[in-house]
Amino acid sequence: MLMQNNHAFDNAEKTLEALHAGQSLSSLFVSSAAESVAAGKAICWEGDKASHLFQVEEGVVRLHRIIGEGRRVITAFHFAGDLIGASLQNDFLFTAEAVTECKIRRISRKNFHEEVARSNALGPAYISLLCQEAAAAHEQMVLLSKKNAEERLCSFIVKLASRRSPQSRQGLLRVPMNRQDIADHLGLTIETVSRTITKLASRNIVVPEGRHDLRIVNLARLVQLSGDADDFSEDSCHRVNLH
Amino acid sequence: MLMQNNHAFDNAEKTLEALHAGQSLSSLFVSSAAESVAAGKAICWEGDKASHLFQVEEGVVRLHRIIGEGRRVITAFHFAGDLIGASLQNDFLFTAEAVTECKIRRISRKNFHEEVARSNALGPAYISLLCQEAAAAHEQMVLLSKKNAEERLCSFIVKLASRRSPQSRQGLLRVPMNRQDIADHLGLTIETVSRTITKLASRNIVVPEGRHDLRIVNLARLVQLSGDADDFSEDSCHRVNLH
């Protein structure tokens, strides 16, 4: 259609740039040995000196902070190709844990900054990455500030679905994290996440298949319900397909 | 006091670094003419090409995004010395408006990046600034995710108070933004902000004096109530150190 939504464009651009940034920065990690991390194990801890950066080679990682007694906020999930710790200066501001069995590589912060300073391609890639993260953080702030449970869930699922994963066959979306992880990422409780999924299923929008897969029946509707679509009745769904 | 809270430390470090980063990057703006912006007027719009960066020379600026019908999120306030638009690549992801009468300076993005590339002091300052913003964004995500109205308000007031402004005489804190701005920044309604302030006043923690000043009677209590302090009446602070 003729209408194209700005944010759809933004996202497409961002994804491409992130890809490039990630790729060129990836070169810094190839020389280091891959480490295996079992599901649930920590990669680094909040408060520690951020002496290393990590790259996820395989698997899914969650970054979280704990405040007070038992309040956990998952600020982000990271997938294959993503860097962890790029936006840090002194200490880790989060704990990173493997959601699934992971393979990661690491590089020292000192080394990283030297290489970035040396190369004239890496600098912009690094900046670009930091800007991506900033944009993602803002998106999340909007979600946490103004969206209701259903909008949050739909936003989350759409974002997950738009990251083209290998085994995401026709309409079947792998959801590696458990309900508690999702809840802590969306600022909800596990019960509300569960109830919201049930409601979406009853409306035949997404249907859970086992604990870690969602069949996406009506992506267009999902995008509408995410609250990001500037509600064009029918055609707002293009955006996810393009790029 | 004898107890020093980690995050308090973090903040102190951050503030210093931000100061340095801001100072060195400030040099880029001195040559451009200062522009006056009346209270309430926009400086740039969400969706526009981000062709310029701005520096606030005087006054307070709010950055916001609108989603759906009338849902506004203020992602940040910027004060004298702060840069606006550093974390952007293509388009503005927010609208910037003057909260008070402002003086700002601008520089083209192209120019900015050329200068940063040329100088070897500016690069790190720029990176540092982006990391500050990332840290602030994470802080805000925690606030929006897990804090209740009172904790949000207290966090906000503490942060505002920790930025040593010129006319902040003994315990009197200038609050340039109105209640609606505060509400939209904290993910609350104006009524809840008002009620929460009333409650804090009745407990003699902060007392409003006019619409734009708060007398801070009990800062220590305010910090406790902000939920950032790991409420160590005595010892719960270990948790961050060990692991």
Place this chain on the structure above:
DNA sequence: CGGTATCTTGAAGCTAGTCAATCTGCGTGG
């Protein structure tokens, strides 16, 4: 000294949280 925008206060409603019980997918071991 009014007029108005801003803020405060009150009452009612609703969304998501809490607590508790039940169910189910999934891995394990017989």
Place this chain on the structure above:
DNA sequence: CCACGCAGATTGACTAGCTTCAAGATACCG
């Protein structure tokens, strides 16, 4: 290979905290 056990997920009943809607009060302006 199937039965079992259990962590993780769902569902239900109830509650709390924030929002909404609607009056009033107050600060600040001309």
